[in-house]
Amino acid sequence: xPRQQWVIGNWKMNPVTAKAAAExxxxxxxxxxxxxxxxxxxxxxxxLAAAGNSLSEGPVLLGAQNLCALEVAxxxxxxxxxxxxxxxxxxxxxxxxHSERRANQGEAGDVLSQKIQRALESGLRPVxxxxxxxxxxxxxxxLEQVAADLVRVLTPLLDQDWSTLILAYEPIWAIGTxxxxxxxxxxxxxxxxxxxLLGLKAEAQHTPILYGGSVKPSNAAAYAACANIDGALxxxxxxxxxxxxxxxxxxx
Ligand code: PEP
Numbered sequence: 464x465p466r467q468q469w470v471i472g473n474w475k476m477n478p479v480t481a482k483a484a485a486e487x488x489x490x491x492x493x494x495x496x497x498x499x500x501x502x503x504x505x506x507x508x509x510x511l512a513a514a515g516n517s518l519s520e521g522p523v524l525l526g527a528q529n530l531c532a533l534e535v536a537x538x539x540x541x542x543x544x545x546x547x548x549x550x551x552x553x554x555x556x557x558x559x560x561h562s563e564r565r566a567n568q569g570e571a572g573d574v575l576s577q578k579i580q581r582a583l584e585s586g587l588r589p590v591x592x593x594x595x596x597x598x599x600x601x602x603x604x605x606l607e608q609v610a611a612d613l614v615r616v617l618t619p620l621l622d623q624d625w626s627t628l629i630l631a632y633e634p635i636w637a638i639g640t641x642x643x644x645x646x647x648x649x650x651x652x653x654x655x656x657x658x659x660l661l662g663l664k665a666e667a668q669h670t671p672i673l674y675g676g677s678v679k680p681s682n683a684a685a686y687a688a689c690a691n692i693d694g695a696l697x698x699x700x701x702x703x704x705x706x707x708x709x710x711x712x713x714x715x
Contacts, residue, residue, distance in 0.1 A: 466669060466670075467501055467671055468693055468694045468714040468715070469500065469501045469503070469673055469694035469695075470500055470502050470503075470694050470695050470711040471502075471526060471556070471673065471694070471695070471697065471701075472502075472505060472698075472700075472701025472707050473558065473696060473698050473701060474487075474504065474505060474506045474507060474510075474701060475528070477507070478702070481509065481510050481513035484513050484514045485510075485516065486517075488506070488513075488514035488515075488516075488523070489517040491504055491521075491707065492518050492521030494704065494708045495711065496521065496522055498708075499715040500694065500714045501694075502711050503524040503555070503556055504525065505526035505528055505556075506525075507528065508528065508529070511549075525553050525554050525555060526557060526590070527556075527557045527587075528557075528558050528561070528564075529557070529558065529578075530557050530582060530587070531545045531581070532574050532577035533545075533577075533581075534581065545581075546584075546585035547585060550585060555587065556589070557578075557590065558590050558592060559582065559589050559590065560575045560591050561633075566635075573619070576616050576617070579620055580619075580620055580623060583620070583623050583625075583628070584623075587627075588627040588629060589628055590629040590630075590696070591613075591617075591631065592631045592633050593609050593630070593633070593656075594633040594634045594635050594676070595634055595635065595636075596636060600634065600636060605652070606652065606655045609632070609652065609656065610655060610656065613630070613656060613660070614659065617663055618663070621664060624666075625664055625667060626666060626669065628667075629671050630656060630671070630673070631674070631675050632649065632652050632653060632675070633674075634676050636676075637677050638676050638677070638698060639677070639698055639699060641677050642676075643676050643678065643679075643682055646686055646688070646689050646692075649674045649686060649689065649692060653689065653692050656672055657672060671694055673692070673693060673694040673696045674694075674695055675695060675696030677699075678695040678696075678697045679700045679706065680706050680713075683709065683713035684713045687714045695710055695714065
């Protein structure tokens, strides 16, 4: 059975206004109807309601950039958003372990496992992001290092149902830099991560593995042609509806 292809737009802390987020979501919603892949937009928490409203009638799913790791639906946790609150907003997937949160919020290890567990238990699709920094890539140790991170985060979750899990390989040196991984190198990492996933759990044969890092309309088809690249996690180019849709069409 072929794996589902996914194209997910991570809007990060963009745009500034809810009105602009609603307009971008509306543009996506109108142009995504004929695509043969799953498409999601991941606005900032401030714009989940506005963007979600624009997406509610269309095929584009709503994602969130973060969720609370604690096993509570509500309570005294300033600044947090629970999985249940995200569900109530119509969110269906959530990013976990994006390199910007690892670098700026110090997220790693156990907290990532807990967030994935919260997502799996509450019916949100977790999108686990992994990837090496430039020094690791240049040392030649990238396959081992990324695999070790993956094993560390997923091993506590072996008794969970992984059928909704998505993995995104995002080399840190390629995120927002315009310097994308060449498709052969990305494919090599994806093959390796597929083998590591399968070593953990047989059902991981269905887990989509997306590539992220300066994906744009001009390079999307080359990634889409790789046997083990099942879609894209897109940052900058997801803020331009036409560019994002061109990328989605490459995987459709
Ligand atoms: C990202 O932030 O996940 C990302 C891949 O960004 P960009 O496409 O801008 O490199």
